[in-house]
Amino acid sequence: MHQTKSGRQTTQTESSIYLNEAFAIWFRDLRSEFRTRYALNAILMFAVTTLIAVSFSIGSFRIEEAERPFLYSVLLWIILTFSALSGLARSFVKEEEAGTIDVLKLCARPQAVFLGKLLFNLTLLGALELIIVPSFILLMCYQINFPGFFIAMIISGGLGLGAGTTIIAAMIARASTRGALFSALSLPLLLPLMITCIKGCERAAIGISSAGWPEVKIAVAYFVIMITMSLLLFPLVWEE
Amino acid sequence: MMFALNVSGIGKHYGETLLFKNISFQLNRGDVLAVAGWNGSGKSTLLRIIAGLVRPSAGQVGMFFNSEPISKESRRRFVGMVAPALSLYDELTGLENMEFFSRVRGTACNRNDCFDIIDRVGLTEHATKMCRDYSSGMKQRLKLAQALLHKPPLLLLDEPGCNLDSKGIKVVEEIISEQRQLGMTVIASNEKREADYADRVINLSE
Numbered sequence: 001m002h003q004t005k006s007g008r009q010t011t012q013t014e015s016s017i018y019l020n021e022a023f024a025i026w027f028r029d030l031r032s033e034f035r036t037r038y039a040l041n042a043i044l045m046f047a048v049t050t051l052i053a054v055s056f057s058i059g060s061f062r063i064e065e066a067e068r069p070f071l072y073s074v075l076l077w078i079i080l081t082f083s084a085l086s087g088l089a090r091s092f093v094k095e096e097e098a099g100t101i102d103v104l105k106l107c108a109r110p111q112a113v114f115l116g117k118l119l120f121n122l123t124l125l126g127a128l129e130l131i132i133v134p135s136f137i138l139l140m141c142y143q144i145n146f147p148g149f150f151i152a153m154i155i156s157g158g159l160g161l162g163a164g165t166t167i168i169a170a171m172i173a174r175a176s177t178r179g180a181l182f183s184a185l186s187l188p189l190l191l192p193l194m195i196t197c198i199k200g201c202e203r204a205a206i207g208i209s210s211a212g213w214p215e216v217k218i219a220v221a222y223f224v225i226m227i228t229m230s231l232l233l234f235p236l237v238w239e240e
Numbered sequence: 241m242m243f244a245l246n247v248s249g250i251g252k253h254y255g256e257t258l259l260f261k262n263i264s265f266q267l268n269r270g271d272v273l274a275v276a277g278w279n280g281s282g283k284s285t286l287l288r289i290i291a292g293l294v295r296p297s298a299g300q301v302g303m304f305f306n307s308e309p310i311s312k313e314s315r316r317r318f319v320g321m322v323a324p325a326l327s328l329y330d331e332l333t334g335l336e337n338m339e340f341f342s343r344v345r346g347t348a349c350n351r352n353d354c355f356d357i358i359d360r361v362g363l364t365e366h367a368t369k370m371c372r373d374y375s376s377g378m379k380q381r382l383k384l385a386q387a388l389l390h391k392p393p394l395l396l397l398d399e400p401g402c403n404l405d406s407k408g409i410k411v412v413e414e415i416i417s418e419q420r421q422l423g424m425t426v427i428a429s430n431e432k433r434e435a436d437y438a439d440r441v442i443n444l445s446e
Contacts, residue, residue, distance in 0.1 A: 028332070102325060103328065103341075105316075107344045108345075112344070
């Protein structure tokens with residue numbers, strides 16, 4: 001137990017309260033999502049529809065063997081990125097639309113809110129990747145010669161995608177034309193990550209081994225930079 | 241342990257439209273202040289400025305604990321607010337809402353403490369119902385519970401009797417009365433009954 005100067009007792013030390021608050025927000029978002037399924041439905045509907053459309057229209061038999069690693073990587077990351085864009089903005093937009101954003105501002109620290117929302121978006125992205133990536137591999141007969149590198153690329157790319165979309169979602173939550181603004185801001189910010197992930201997955205599919213998995217390192221660095229910048233900038237976005 | 245609120249020279253305008261200017265007052269433990277004024281005079285905005293949700297165009301809000309200024313980040317611990325624009329989570333039950341706010345505020349409330357607060361506002365039988373199934377009066381009671389959860393020394397009540405029946409209004413009266421022991425209250429309302437709870441009245445229409 002910890003006594004504050006006002007006399008009220010808090011359950012944790014000051015530093016761990018940040019994480020406790022973030023986990024509380026993450027858990028509440030998860031609980032709400034299980035009950036409403038707004039974001040999950042939006043993401044999965046887009047992902048599954050696109051995946052089916054891609055697999056029927058340009059199935060594996062229509063693409064030259066040599067071009068498959070690159071083209072499949074492009075298609076996979078297009079599906080993942082645009083599916084993420086279709087639903088991850090909801091994390092902040094729903095607070096704004098439901099009128100709960102002010103009560104959250106009164107209760108939680110900005111950094112804790114960001115971390116909680118980031119954890120929630122990463123959970124959604126993890127679920128999306130878990131469903132879409134194996135389905136894509138099966139439907140497109142996507143041959144991966146270096147599975148370890150491929151999995152690391154999918155995970156690190158997902159982390160970067162989650163961090164990028166979370167801060168953009170916070171920025172656009174108050175705008176009147178949220179949908180258009182979200183895509184317009186996301187694409188330039190996510191493009192370097194997408195290019196890296198496409199390159200990494202292509203190399204993993206071909207089976208080119210390179211020391212240190214540079215694309216994975218770039219994606220992890222992107223994630224770390226986005227988190228650091230977001231934690232510094234988010235209080236400015238969060239406050240009026 | 242003494243908490244004090246010092247509002248000095250607060251003004252707010254949106255573009256060319258001046259809402260109010262040069263509002264100053266000081267509150268100490270036991271004080272109840274009513275803010276009155278016509279619709280659109282800025283009562284809710286003044287409360288939102290005090291809560292830190294809106295930046296003033298001029299002036300400043302100072303909060304002090306034992307004469308020491310409280311940093312902006314720490315202020316949320318000292319403020320409880322009820323307002324028509326503040327919504328709770330419809331997809332959670334009343335009890336889950338309280339548990340969430342308790343955790344996110346870092347208070348040491350367990351499930352029983354949360355239940356006690358819900359009982360305090362007369363929602364015992366509805367604690368495990370989804371908030372989306374609550375009536376507007378029940379939602380208002382739950383907002384009161386949320387504001388009281390961390391025992392704040394500063395209670396900001398914007399239209400506290402909004403949608404409440406006679407029993408609910410009695411609860412508000414008791415809360416304001418008890419708050420005199422804990423700290424201070426600022427009420428924004430046009431209801432004469434709510435202004436009568438106060439020791440002082442600021443009229444923003446003047």
